[in-house]
Every structure is written in structure tokens, then in C-alpha cells.
Amino acid sequence: MLIQKIKQDLVSHIKSGDKIKISITRLLIAALKDKEISLRNNQDFDELINDNIVMEIINKMIKQRKIAAQTYEEANRADLAEKELEEAKLLSHYLPSQLSEDQLNAKVEEIIKEVDAKSLRDMSKVMKVIKENLSGKCDMQMASNLVKSKLSE
The missing domain is CATH 1.10.1510.10 (Uncharacterised protein YqeY/AIM41, N-terminal domain)
Known part of the structure; x- marks a missing residue:
């Protein structure tokens, strides 16, 4: 640990x-x-x-x-x-290596498809999965902004 x-x-x-x-x-x-x-x-x-x-x-x-x-x-x-x-x-030094913006973008798209999110109303579902899977591996604010932009398209 x-x-x-x-x-x-x-x-x-x-x-x-x-x-x-x-x-x-x-x-x-x-x-x-x-x-x-x-x-x-x-x-x-x-x-x-x-x-x-x-x-x-x-x-x-x-x-x-x-x-x-x-x-x-x-x-x-x-x-x-x-x-x-x-x-x-x-x-x-104690954190795992951070995902690049491209890697994070790909993960966010994958999670949006996995959760079957269609609109901003589903953002909390997506963020919950992101937090479970990517906590510590990415900037959560950046992830939130990406999710928001993708779901508002």
C-alpha cells in the first residue's frame, strides 16, 4: 500500500x-x-x-x-x-503517472459510451465512473470539463 x-x-x-x-x-x-x-x-x-x-x-x-x-x-x-x-x-512522486489530455479524452469517450450518457443530465453517472477508475491518474477538473463539453454537443 x-x-x-x-x-x-x-x-x-x-x-x-x-x-x-x-x-x-x-x-x-x-x-x-x-x-x-x-x-x-x-x-x-x-x-x-x-x-x-x-x-x-x-x-x-x-x-x-x-x-x-x-x-x-x-x-x-x-x-x-x-x-x-x-x-x-x-x-x-507518490502519484501514478498522469494521463495526457489525449488519453483522458479517449477514456472519457469510452466511459460515456459505457454509461450510455446522452445529455448533461447523465454527467453525474459519467463522473462517478471516472472517479472510480481514474482517481489520481488525471485532473478531475479537466475530466469534468471534457465530459461537460462532450455531453453538450
Whole structure:
């Protein structure tokens, strides 16, 4: 599982003394523990943290880093922006390789045919299948925009 890899990486980062990697790995582990606690409190504890949830959390953290980097650049703080982008790059190391736009386009068309979606009313059905099959492998916003454009044709 991905959680074990993250924990093993933390140990190796501690041994190597790389402070940035240690910091970001600890933040990731803390976010995972937070999610586990929230699942426990919601009586959804049957749903243990699986790789899809881990990838969701990582994607969320990457998005936060990119937004922060953009804010820092607007404030002329290139040093902090660079640090945020480096952290985002380290986090993306745990994600599977992302689908290209062409690959995503092909998958979306395939799923639309599979679900037999005809109009925008069927968008939720399509997005549900995309989330189940492609979570962590693509930008969900891009997928949503593709589905919307294809179903509105």
C-alpha cells in the first residue's frame, strides 16, 4: 500500500537528513492520520484509508502548494514560491503517472459510451465512473470539463 511506502520514505529521509523531504513527508502522514480520525468519527471506519483516499489527499496538498506558489509569485516572493513548487513536486512522486489530455479524452469517450450518457443530465453517472477508475491518474477538473463539453454537443 501507498501508506507503507510513505512511512518507509520518511525513515529513509530521516537517515539522509533531507529536511525538506522530512517535513513534507511528515505533513502528508499527519494529513492521512487526520483523515483516518475523521472516518472513525463518522462511523465510516469500515472504509479504511486505501490508496484512492491517499491519492485524493496528495492531490489536495499539491493543489494547495500550487495556489500558495502562485500567491507568493504575485507578492514577489520567488524564494517561497520555489519552495512550494518543490514540495508539490515531492508530493507528486507518490502519484501514478498522469494521463495526457489525449488519453483522458479517449477514456472519457469510452466511459460515456459505457454509461450510455446522452445529455448533461447523465454527467453525474459519467463522473462517478471516472472517479472510480481514474482517481489520481488525471485532473478531475479537466475530466469534468471534457465530459461537460462532450455531453453538450
